[in-house]
Amino acid sequence: MRITAFTQLILVLAVTAWVFLLPIPAVATLLALELVLLLYIKHDRMTMAAIGALTVFTGMMIVLQLLFGSSLYISLTGGLRMFVMTTAFLDLLAATKIQDIAQALVEKFHMPCEYAFMLTTALRFVPDFLADSANTLDAQSCRGYSNRGNVLKRLYAYLAVVKPLVMRAIAKSDTLALSMELKGFGANTYKNMQPQTLKSLDYIVLLLIIVLSSFPFWQKFIMK
Amino acid sequence: MIEAQEVNFAYRRGEPVLHDISCSIADGESLALLGHNGSGKTTLTRLFMALDHPRSGQVLIDGNNIEKCEPADLADKIGYVFQNPDLQILEDTVFDEVAYGLKNKELSEENIKHQVELALEAMGLSEFADIYPRSLSFGQKRRLGVAAALALNPRNLILDEITNGQDEQEKEMMMNYLKKLNTEKHITIILITHDMEIARKYTKRSLVLFDGDLVFDGATEKLFDGIKDLAPWGLTQPPLAKLGAVFGINALETAAFCNGLELKGAEVK
Numbered sequence: 001m002r003i004t005a006f007t008q009l010i011l012v013l014a015v016t017a018w019v020f021l022l023p024i025p026a027v028a029t030l031l032a033l034e035l036v037l038l039l040y041i042k043h044d045r046m047t048m049a050a051i052g053a054l055t056v057f058t059g060m061m062i063v064l065q066l067l068f069g070s071s072l073y074i075s076l077t078g079g080l081r082m083f084v085m086t087t088a089f090l091d092l093l094a095a096t097k098i099q100d101i102a103q104a105l106v107e108k109f110h111m112p113c114e115y116a117f118m119l120t121t122a123l124r125f126v127p128d129f130l131a132d133s134a135n136t137l138d139a140q141s142c143r144g145y146s147n148r149g150n151v152l153k154r155l156y157a158y159l160a161v162v163k164p165l166v167m168r169a170i171a172k173s174d175t176l177a178l179s180m181e182l183k184g185f186g187a188n189t190y191k192n193m194q195p196q197t198l199k200s201l202d203y204i205v206l207l208l209i210i211v212l213s214s215f216p217f218w219q220k221f222i223m224k
Numbered sequence: 225m226i227e228a229q230e231v232n233f234a235y236r237r238g239e240p241v242l243h244d245i246s247c248s249i250a251d252g253e254s255l256a257l258l259g260h261n262g263s264g265k266t267t268l269t270r271l272f273m274a275l276d277h278p279r280s281g282q283v284l285i286d287g288n289n290i291e292k293c294e295p296a297d298l299a300d301k302i303g304y305v306f307q308n309p310d311l312q313i314l315e316d317t318v319f320d321e322v323a324y325g326l327k328n329k330e331l332s333e334e335n336i337k338h339q340v341e342l343a344l345e346a347m348g349l350s351e352f353a354d355i356y357p358r359s360l361s362f363g364q365k366r367r368l369g370v371a372a373a374l375a376l377n378p379r380n381l382i383l384d385e386i387t388n389g390q391d392e393q394e395k396e397m398m399m400n401y402l403k404k405l406n407t408e409k410h411i412t413i414i415l416i417t418h419d420m421e422i423a424r425k426y427t428k429r430s431l432v433l434f435d436g437d438l439v440f441d442g443a444t445e446k447l448f449d450g451i452k453d454l455a456p457w458g459l460t461q462p463p464l465a466k467l468g469a470v471f472g473i474n475a476l477e478t479a480a481f482c483n484g485l486e487l488k489g490a491e492v493k
Contacts, residue, residue, distance in 0.1 A: 146297070
């Protein structure tokens, strides 16, 4: 039994709010739960790479905050919050088909279908973009460009790759737009799909979201 | 010389792509690398170029193990032309695109200009030197990829599906030029192709990969005798070789017979 894309989207939004509402130990517990869930749903190389990249990015963010004068506590909690929010999004992507997310956005959140499609297409382009980027780097190195050396040199080498990638992405999006038009993409695209009806598990999760989201209010009530 | 010694490779653990491949390609050979989609052709040549490294076994270029090399170290020894020409284009003019590798070698402006002009002329692209490379046709982009590799004067050229998307005239022009490079300048040509006719006509030796195994290593004319059933390897005999077999021509004479037919065709024109 699985929760629908709608509930999952609400959950992701709620997690974004919880990282600021809940006490830090609860946020850390949330992170542990998210990671367990993510690895339960998908434990392939891509998932591990995503977690690794996110860890590195969080580390960089913490260091930057420290460099700009924030205290160690603020930097660490900031990093933790960002990690939890992003991991929730990774969980959503691992657990749900992109098509279902788009349908939920149109059906339940009343987002115009063009925007929903744009959002989901951007996600679909990520693996393509990574593959193209690797191929372009290969082509560059086969023509004598060595990216051995310091980080700055590598970054400069990567700049040369950005232009062809952007040009290719534009060409791809143009072809995709034309192909979607030929397939009759429009307002009815998502309406014709099987509607996502909420089940009992969805209601339980939604109730839990309400309870946790109102934590600051009932915390005061309990304290009294 | 390019050698592979008991090479094994997998992109993912438990999913081998190449099993115990051993072969050697001597300087000045013209070789076709054949096989069905996913048989490991491109992967094998990526190992030759140090784009990937074998899980076990070794690849030697001129007798040296390239385990510690990166592609840039081999760029003046091996020219590599990728399947997708769009992903190779890095610069804003055709001239600069061909000059890219030469600039990396830090040659003089004069030298760069001379070598770029030669490469563009060889591929029939001189008139497009100042044009934005992405505006070229697919076939022209392919030739641009070959010109960019040629400009570096490599002794070996690996060409991955370069005849795809080209019309017959462009194909013939490019292949004749490569043949000339092979026969006159003794540049090794390694041609990855699905076009059996191109392989029959322009290469002397063929390697056939099937599901990551090297199943044939020998003369192209022996492979394309018009009789051998190549279907189990996902290949077909070229039409002219089949025709030769219909006339009962000896397997080893098929190539000569086919070339004769082509000659007669040309005379009729």
